[in-house]
Amino acid sequence: MGEGKIIVWEQIRENRAKSMVLVAAMAGVLLVIGYFLGLAFFGSAIGGLVMALVIWGIMTAVAFFQGDNIFLAMSKAKKIERDDHPRLYNIVEEMKIASGLEHMPAIYIIDDPAMNAFATGRDPKRASVAVTSGLLQKLNRDELQGVIGHELAHIKNRDVLLMTLCGILLGTIVMISWYMMHMLFWGGTFGGRRSSGGGGGGHLIVLVIGLALMILAPIFARLIYFAISRKREYLADASSAQYTRYPEGLASALEKLGGSTVQLQSANQALAPMYITNPFRRKGMAASDLSSTHPPISERVRILRSMGGGASFADYDNAYAKVHKGGGSVIPASALASAGAVGLRAAEPEPSKLERTREVSDLMWRQNNYKTINCDCGTKLKVPPKFKRANVKCPHCGRIHSI
Amino acid sequence: MTAVYVIIGIAVLLIIWLVIIYNGLVRLRNQVKNAWSQIDVQLKRRHDLIPNLVNTVKGYAAHERETLEGVTNARNLAQAAIGSGVAAQAKAEGELSGFLSRLLAVSESYPDLKANQNFLALQEELSSTENRIAFSRQFYNDSVMGFNNKIHMLPSNIIAGMFRFKEGEFFEIETPAEREVPQVSFG
Numbered sequence: 001m002g003e004g005k006i007i008v009w010e011q012i013r014e015n016r017a018k019s020m021v022l023v024a025a026m027a028g029v030l031l032v033i034g035y036f037l038g039l040a041f042f043g044s045a046i047g048g049l050v051m052a053l054v055i056w057g058i059m060t061a062v063a064f065f066q067g068d069n070i071f072l073a074m075s076k077a078k079k080i081e082r083d084d085h086p087r088l089y090n091i092v093e094e095m096k097i098a099s100g101l102e103h104m105p106a107i108y109i110i111d112d113p114a115m116n117a118f119a120t121g122r123d124p125k126r127a128s129v130a131v132t133s134g135l136l137q138k139l140n141r142d143e144l145q146g147v148i149g150h151e152l153a154h155i156k157n158r159d160v161l162l163m164t165l166c167g168i169l170l171g172t173i174v175m176i177s178w179y180m181m182h183m184l185f186w187g188g189t190f191g192g193r194r195s196s197g198g199g200g201g202g203h204l205i206v207l208v209i210g211l212a213l214m215i216l217a218p219i220f221a222r223l224i225y226f227a228i229s230r231k232r233e234y235l236a237d238a239s240s241a242q243y244t245r246y247p248e249g250l251a252s253a254l255e256k257l258g259g260s261t262v263q264l265q266s267a268n269q270a271l272a273p274m275y276i277t278n279p280f281r282r283k284g285m286a287a288s289d290l291s292s293t294h295p296p297i298s299e300r301v302r303i304l305r306s307m308g309g310g311a312s313f314a315d316y317d318n319a320y321a322k323v324h325k326g327g328g329s330v331i332p333a334s335a336l337a338s339a340g341a342v343g344l345r346a347a348e349p350e351p352s353k354l355e356r357t358r359e360v361s362d363l364m365w366r367q368n369n370y371k372t373i374n375c376d377c378g379t380k381l382k383v384p385p386k387f388k389r390a391n392v393k394c395p396h397c398g399r400i401h402s403i
Numbered sequence: 404m405t406a407v408y409v410i411i412g413i414a415v416l417l418i419i420w421l422v423i424i425y426n427g428l429v430r431l432r433n434q435v436k437n438a439w440s441q442i443d444v445q446l447k448r449r450h451d452l453i454p455n456l457v458n459t460v461k462g463y464a465a466h467e468r469e470t471l472e473g474v475t476n477a478r479n480l481a482q483a484a485i486g487s488g489v490a491a492q493a494k495a496e497g498e499l500s501g502f503l504s505r506l507l508a509v510s511e512s513y514p515d516l517k518a519n520q521n522f523l524a525l526q527e528e529l530s531s532t533e534n535r536i537a538f539s540r541q542f543y544n545d546s547v548m549g550f551n552n553k554i555h556m557l558p559s560n561i562i563a564g565m566f567r568f569k570e571g572e573f574f575e576i577e578t579p580a581e582r583e584v585p586q587v588s589f590g
Contacts, residue, residue: 091531093535097535
C-alpha cells in the first residue's frame with residue numbers, strides 16, 4: 001500500500017517547482033525574442049518586450065478562463081450524463097474515488113471512430129474527460145478503466161494547467177518568430193533604413209542574432225515542452241497503475257490504441273499532451289524521438305507489463321529501469337521514498353463486444369437527438385429529429401408507431 | 404536590546420513552525436475522516452442494491468433459496484454494523500462480500516438470468532460498487548498510513564503527542580475463506 005496523500009502531495013509540490021522552472025525558462029526565451037524583435041524592427045527593445053508580453057498575456061488569460069470550453073468545442077465533444085452510458089460514468093467515478101479527487105469531472109463523448117481520450121480543465125474543481133466513441137466501443141471495462149485512470153492522473157497531478165500554460169508560451173514564441181521571419185524577408189529594409197543613422201555594423205549583429213533566435217527559439221521551446229510532456233505521460237501511466245491496481249488494463253488498452261490506424265479528425269495540436277496517445281503520431285517512431293509529446297506506445301506497454309506483480313510507483317520505476325537497460329528513473333524521488341508494496345487485483349469479467357458496439361451506437365443516436373422506438377418485432381426504429389409526421393411504419397413488420 | 408529581538412524572533416518562528424505542523428496534522432486527520440465517509444457512502448450504495456438484485460435473481464433461480472437468504476441476512480447484519488467501529492463493520496462487510504460472490508457464481512448457471520437486461524445492469528452496478536468500495540478503502544488506508552506516519556515520526560510526533568492526536572485504524576476486509584484457514588498451534 002502506498003502512502004497516498006503524502007506521495008501525491010509531494011508530487012504536486014515537485015510538479016509546481018518544476019513547472020515554475022519550465023515556465024520561467026520558456027518565458028525567458030519569449031522575453032529574449034521580444035527584446036530582439038523590438039531592437040531589430042521597431043528600433044525600441046522595450047516596445048518589442050511589451051508587445052510579446054501583451055500577446056502572451058491575452059492568450060494565457062483566454063486559455064486559463066475558457067481553454068477547456070474552447071478545446072471541448074473544437075473537439076466536437078458532447079457532454080453526457082450518467083444514464084447515457086452508466087458504465088463509463090461508473091468507471092470515471094471509480095477512478096475519482098481511487099485518485100482521491102474531490103470533484104466528479106464532467107464526461108464528454110467525441111463521435112469519432114479513432115481511439116483516443118483527453119482530460120482538460122485548469123484545476124481539479126473544473127475538470128473534464130473526453131473519450132471518443134471508437135474508444136468506448138473497442139475497449140473492455142478494465143482497459144477503459146486504465147485509460148480513465150491515466151486521464152484523471154493528468155488532472156490530479158495538475159498536468160492540464162502546466163501543459164496548457166506551456167503550450168500557450170510555446171505558441172506565442174512560435175508565432176512571434178514566424179512574424180519576425182516574415183518581417184525580415186518582406187520588410188527587413190524598413191528596419192535597416194530607420195537605424196541607418198547609427199552604426200550599421202551593430203545593427204547587422206543584432207539582425208544575425210535575431211535570425212539565429214528566430215530559428216533556435218521555437219526549436220528550443222519545443223524540446224523543453226516535449227520533454228516535460230513525456231515525463232508527465234510516464235507519471236500518469238504509473239498513477240493509473242496505482243489507482244486501478246491493474247497495469248495490464250492500461251497496457252492492453254495502449255496496445256489496441258497503437259494498433260489502430262484511424263486518425264482523430266478533430267485533434268488539436270496545443271492539446272496533444274492531454275491525449276492518452278499522441279493524436280499526430282507517425283508510424284514507426286524511434287524510441288528516442290525527442291519531437292513527440294508522448295513516449296512510444298510499445299515502450300509504455302513494455303514498462304507496464306514489466307511491473308512484476310506490483311502496482312506501486314516503485315514497481316513502475318523499476319520496470320522503467322529494466323526496459324531502459326541503462327537504468328534511469330521517471331518517478332520523483334520523493335514519491336518513491338515512502339511507497340510500500342502495492343498488490344494487484346484480478347481481471348473483471350469481459351462484457352461482450354457486440355453489446356458494447358450496440359450501446360455506443362445507441363448513445364450516439366441519442367446524442368444527435370434521434371428518437372428510438374422499440375417495435376414489437378424486435379426492430380429498433382431511429383427517428384431523426386427533423387421527422388415531421390405523427391406516425392412511422394416499421395420497415396420489417398409494418399406496424400404503425402406514433403411518435 | 405538586540406538579544407531581546409533575537410529571542411522574540413526565534414519565538415515567533417517557533418510558533419509559526421508549530422502552527423504549520425499542527426495544521427498539517429489536522430489536514431491529514433480530516434482527510435482520513437473524509438475518506439472514511441466515502442467508504443460509508445459506497446457501502447450504503449451496496450446495501451441499497453442488494454434487495455433489487457435478490458428479487459431479480461429470485462425470478463429465475465428461486466430454488467437457490469439458501470444463497471439468496473444468506474445474502475439478505477448478511478446485508479441486514481452489515482447494515483446493523485454501521486457505526487459500531489471500523490473492525491466490526493469490516494467483518495460484516497467481508498461476510499457480505501463472500502455471499503455476494505457466491506450469488507454471482509450461482510447465477511452463472513442460469514442462461515436466462517444472464518440474458519436479462521435488468522440483471523446485466525445490476526451486475527454492472529454491483530461490480531462498480533465493489534470497485535468503488537475497494538478504491539475508497541485503498542484511499543482510506545493510504546490516508547491512514549500517511550496520518551499514522553506523521554504521528555510517529557519526528558518532529559510532528561511531539562506536536563501530535565501534545566494535542567493527543569489518535570492513530571487512525573486500518574480498514575481490513577477479511578473474507579470468510581481467509582478466516583476458515585485452520586489455526587495451527589505449537590502448544
